[in-house]
Amino acid sequence: xxxxxVLIWPLILFAKEITFEFLTAHPRxxxxxxxxxxxxxxxxxxxxxQKALELTKRVNRKILKRYAKKIGNKEIxxxxxxxxxxxxxxxxQDPSCIAAGITFAKFSQLPLDKRLKLFKKLxxxxxxxxxxxxxxxxxxxTTQGYPEKFLPLxxxxxxxxxxxxxxxAYPKKFLLQFAKNYRLSSFAIKAVFEKxxxxxxxxxxxxxxxxxxxxxxYLGLAALQRNLFYIAKxxxxxxxxxxxxxxxxxxALFWLxxxxxxxxxxxxLLASTDCNIYVLLAxxxxxxPFTNFIHLTxxxxxxxxINLSDPFVWYTTxxxxxxxxxxxxxxxxxxxxxxxxxxIIYEKASHYTKHPFITPxxxxxxxxxxxxxxxxxxxxxxxxxxxAISSSYALGIVQFMPFLAxxxxxxxxxxxxxxxxxxxxxxxxxxxxxxxxxxxxHLLHPLLIAYAYNGGIxxxxxxxxxxxxxxxxxxxxxxxxxxxxxxxxxKKVLCNLAIYNKIFHKPFSLLESLQKLKAPSRLYHFxx
Numbered sequence: 033x034x035x036x037x038v039l040i041w042p043l044i045l046f047a048k049e050i051t052f053e054f055l056t057a058h059p060r061x062x063x064x065x066x067x068x069x070x071x072x073x074x075x076x077x078x079x080x081x082q083k084a085l086e087l088t089k090r091v092n093r094k095i096l097k098r099y100a101k102k103i104g105n106k107e108i109x110x111x112x113x114x115x116x117x118x119x120x121x122x123x124x125q126d127p128s129c130i131a132a133g134i135t136f137a138k139f140s141q142l143p144l145d146k147r148l149k150l151f152k153k154l155x156x157x158x159x160x161x162x163x164x165x166x167x168x169x170x171x172x173x174t175t176q177g178y179p180e181k182f183l184p185l186x187x188x189x190x191x192x193x194x195x196x197x198x199x200x201a202y203p204k205k206f207l208l209q210f211a212k213n214y215r216l217s218s219f220a221i222k223a224v225f226e227k228x229x230x231x232x233x234x235x236x237x238x239x240x241x242x243x244x245x246x247x248x249x250y251l252g253l254a255a256l257q258r259n260l261f262y263i264a265k266x267x268x269x270x271x272x273x274x275x276x277x278x279x280x281x282x283x284a285l286f287w288l289x290x291x292x293x294x295x296x297x298x299x300x301l302l303a304s305t306d307c308n309i310y311v312l313l314a315x316x317x318x319x320x321p322f323t324n325f326i327h328l329t330x331x332x333x334x335x336x337x338i339n340l341s342d343p344f345v346w347y348t349t350x351x352x353x354x355x356x357x358x359x360x361x362x363x364x365x366x367x368x369x370x371x372x373x374x375x376i377i378y379e380k381a382s383h384y385t386k387h388p389f390i391t392p393x394x395x396x397x398x399x400x401x402x403x404x405x406x407x408x409x410x411x412x413x414x415x416x417x418x419x420a421i422s423s424s425y426a427l428g429i430v431q432f433m434p435f436l437a438x439x440x441x442x443x444x445x446x447x448x449x450x451x452x453x454x455x456x457x458x459x460x461x462x463x464x465x466x467x468x469x470x471x472x473x474h475l476l477h478p479l480l481i482a483y484a485y486n487g488g489i490x491x492x493x494x495x496x497x498x499x500x501x502x503x504x505x506x507x508x509x510x511x512x513x514x515x516x517x518x519x520x521x522x523k524k525v526l527c528n529l530a531i532y533n534k535i536f537h538k539p540f541s542l543l544e545s546l547q548k549l550k551a552p553s554r555l556y557h558f559x560x
Contacts, residue, residue, distance in 0.1 A: 140193035217247035240270035408528035430464035506549035
């Protein structure tokens with residue numbers, strides 16, 4: 033292993049300078065946005081900053097805040113800074129700055145006397161006409177003559193304000209006027225996650241078709257928690273029939289089976305062509321092996337001339353895969369150095385009914401005991417694409433955020449570390465292995481490790497472990513992870529892990545793994 037890691041040191045270690053010519057030479061894409069973000073950190077002129085902003089595909093907070101520092105226009109700087117300013121600092125600013133930065137959430141955090149005082153300052157600004165509804169001790173009553181204001185206020189006010197003022201028993205007639213409104217579905221999901229019991233009982237009185245498939249599913253869970261089994265079944269059935277994606281249909285089927293113990297739903301799960309934890313659990317319950325995956329190992333002897341460590345090469349290749357009949361690409365990318373592309377194309381060609389798994393780092397990971405977990409995470413993070421860049425600028429196969437990449441590089445004493453080095457698979461693997469070792473010191477279950485890899489160990493401590501202590505049923509806890517991204521990420525990594533353990537002939541049971549989560553206090557250790 034030591035010999036392997038020494039091989040990375042001859043790489044050129046320098047901090048790359050991003051030029052404006054470099055930016056204009058590449059297509060508008062997420063990859064170029066990442067380099068624009070880096071460009072804005074350099075010593076550039078306000079004119080260059082303005083031109084760079086005009087090249088972006090998506091102007092996010094990271095880019096906008098750096099642009100504000102470089103632009104040299106005090107009015108623009110002020111507007112951007114005010115927009116993202118926390119409420120305590122915002123209150124000390126002039127009215128125009130407050131108007132630029134105030135939101136329903138920020139405004140509703142304030143006590144009533146401060147809201148009244150602030151509202152007087154903002155009377156002349158357009159936002160005041162909506163903020164006035166948050167001056168009431170009963171916004172539900174205040175919005176009776178303005179029903180279109182009710183759901184935006186309920187959704188975008190702060191969590192504490194919502195719990196205090198919107199957790200009510202609403203008349204069925206009142207709620208039915210919002211039936212099939214996407215915001216009613218959003219409010220229903222918030223009510224379930226935030227335990228707004230009075231609102232939940234009101235929402236459960238509506239027919240399931242008042243909601244979208246996602247909201248119907250969570251209302252089904254809410255009914256199940258309250259032992260309203262017949263109502264839960266109705267909402268799960270509606271979610272199943274209306275869900276677009278197969279994994280969401282399978283999720284509804286699984287909870288239908290949990291609710292009714294009707295094996296008809298289990299049989300439908302066994303017939304699913306998707307690869308997800310619900311289908312795998314159904315196979316374990318039925319004691320039938322899951323075989324709808326393929327371990328891709330045999331490839332043509334040729335090598336494709338392509339550098340997937342270049343984010344722009346990956347971007348153009350991705351666009352090609354997206355717009356081309358996949359069957360015509362299978363032969364082109366049937367090579368060992370493009371196994372990652374072949375797997376993506378193979379799955380698309382099967383209409384996502386066949387599920388390929390690859391193991392491209394066998395030599396490098398020969399002595400890594402948690403190899404299945406590392407593969408499971410990389411598959412979910414990047415599909416093994418070395419030049420992958422996320423919308424938040426997580427980089428490479430292990431999708432390290434820039435701050436974590438820099439921290440790890442400093443830990444390994446890599447001089448003049450450049451973030452683009454994360455596109456080198458050997459470096460990315462080394463960093464990923466190190467981070468997983470760190471997480472394993474504190475978390476003793478692969479699902480918790482997956483949550484921490486995606487959302488951070490602090491997020492797991494604050495938001496996830498309390499859920500596993502609260503719910504007796506681990507699967508129910510998994511459905512209530514606050515972040516939708518983190519929620520689905522954990523499920524997918526656990527599914528990948530089950531398959532990789534099959535591939536490596538290692539014993540692993542999803543049912544047994546979930547059973548361990550019933551005693552969460554045994555699954556983490558945080559030292560001083």
